[in-house]
Amino acid sequence: MGTEQKECRMPKLVTGGLYQLVLPTPFPVGPVNCYISTRSPITLVDTGTKWEPSLQELKSQLAELDLSLERIERLVITHPHADHYGLASQIVSASGAQVFSHPVNESALCPTAQHKQMRDEFCHQLMLESGVPADQVADFMAARVETRPYAEPVCMDCELNEGDTVKLGDAEWNVLHTPGHSGGLICLYQPECRVLLSNDHLLRNISSNAIVEPDHAGGPRPHRLVQYLYHLERIASLHASIAWTGHGGEITDVNATVRKRLRLHERRADHILTLLQEQSLSAYQLSHTIFGTRHGFDTFLALSETICHLDLLLEQSKIFPTYQAGITFWTAAV
Ligand SMILES: [Zn+2]
Numbered sequence: 035m036g037t038e039q040k041e042c043r044m045p046k047l048v049t050g051g052l053y054q055l056v057l058p059t060p061f062p063v064g065p066v067n068c069y070i071s072t073r074s075p076i077t078l079v080d081t082g083t084k085w086e087p088s089l090q091e092l093k094s095q096l097a098e099l100d101l102s103l104e105r106i107e108r109l110v111i112t113h114p115h116a117d118h119y120g121l122a123s124q125i126v127s128a129s130g131a132q133v134f135s136h137p138v139n140e141s142a143l144c145p146t147a148q149h150k151q152m153r154d155e156f157c158h159q160l161m162l163e164s165g166v167p168a169d170q171v172a173d174f175m176a177a178r179v180e181t182r183p184y185a186e187p188v189c190m191d192c193e194l195n196e197g198d199t200v201k202l203g204d205a206e207w208n209v210l211h212t213p214g215h216s217g218g219l220i221c222l223y224q225p226e227c228r229v230l231l232s233n234d235h236l237l238r239n240i241s242s243n244a245i246v247e248p249d250h251a252g253g254p255r256p257h258r259l260v261q262y263l264y265h266l267e268r269i270a271s272l273h274a275s276i277a278w279t280g281h282g283g284e285i286t287d288v289n290a291t292v293r294k295r296l297r298l299h300e301r302r303a304d305h306i307l308t309l310l311q312e313q314s315l316s317a318y319q320l321s322h323t324i325f326g327t328r329h330g331f332d333t334f335l336a337l338s339e340t341i342c343h344l345d346l347l348l349e350q351s352k353i354f355p356t357y358q359a360g361i362t363f364w365t366a367a368v
């Protein structure tokens with residue numbers, strides 16, 4: 035899994051005192067981009083995966099900047115996915131760094147037994163409602179947590195909310211809460227330089243996906259794709275000149291990339307609507323029709339993406355549900 039990724043890269047300058055570090059991951063997505071502010075307080079934005087090659091690469095790139103794990107004072111976690119916070123606990127142990135993130139991320143970064151049980155029950159119920167065959171539910175549930183060994187829980191010390199600022203390098207960066215890919219995802223924006231750290235909200239070569247999650251406070255399940263599309267348009271309204279991403283290269287045509295992503299989701303929603311005009315289908319049947327047979331974590335992502343599009347079509351009153359034996363079937367209303 036991805037061990038062929040190129041290693042021993044050099045840190046790349048983003049803006050004064052802020053560098054990009056590219057760290058390998060064991061995941062098909064490839065390396066993850068993290069960012070280090072070399073000015074006080076020395077701050078690492080995202081950590082990479084809890085995986086030895088990632089830790090070694092982080093250490094060697096920090097050494098290129100005359101830094102070490104022990105000198106990190108702050109960690110900013112953009113969202114609670116293993117490739118972005120997996121090493122956080124180890125870094126905190128080595129350095130005593132304070133952990134900053136959006137409050138919505140707290141239960142995912144440092145889950146109690148109750149949170150884990152709540153998430154498992156939520157997913158199990160969602161699989162059944164989506165029409166995942168009973169003999170495949172266990173595989174789906176296992177696929178969902180495939181990345182867990184690559185992250186260690188870490189407790190948050192400080193909240194970062196919409197409107198807060200964070201000092202990175204020579205500048206103050208605005209915190210933007212942009213839920214969608216994850217409910218607590220934050221981007222960081224430097225308005226004078228018009229530089230965006232977009233992490234997984236906007237990637238250059240791949241379309242970021244909205245992922246189904248329970249509400250962090252126990253409310254109704256949030257419609258993540260609806261939120262995601264809203265916050266993509268919000269990114270376009272910034273007129274950023276460059277976006278430094280969570281995976282892959284930086285984006286110099288930010289608004290054109292946003293428009294491309296919006297069109298892609300529109301086309302996918304149209305495709306789903308066309309399928310539902312022909313017959314009523316469950317989310318599982320749709321996912322299979324659209325994405326074909328997937329394996330491992332991808333099976334969960336494909337179903338999640340499908341459910342998110344059904345949420346969007348439902349909010350647009352273009353589809354309606356019917357229920358049979360605990361499974362939700364969707365039909366076009368237009
Ligand atoms: Zn992510």
Ligand SMILES: [Zn+2]
Nearest residue numbers: 115117234280
């Ligand atoms: Zn990621």
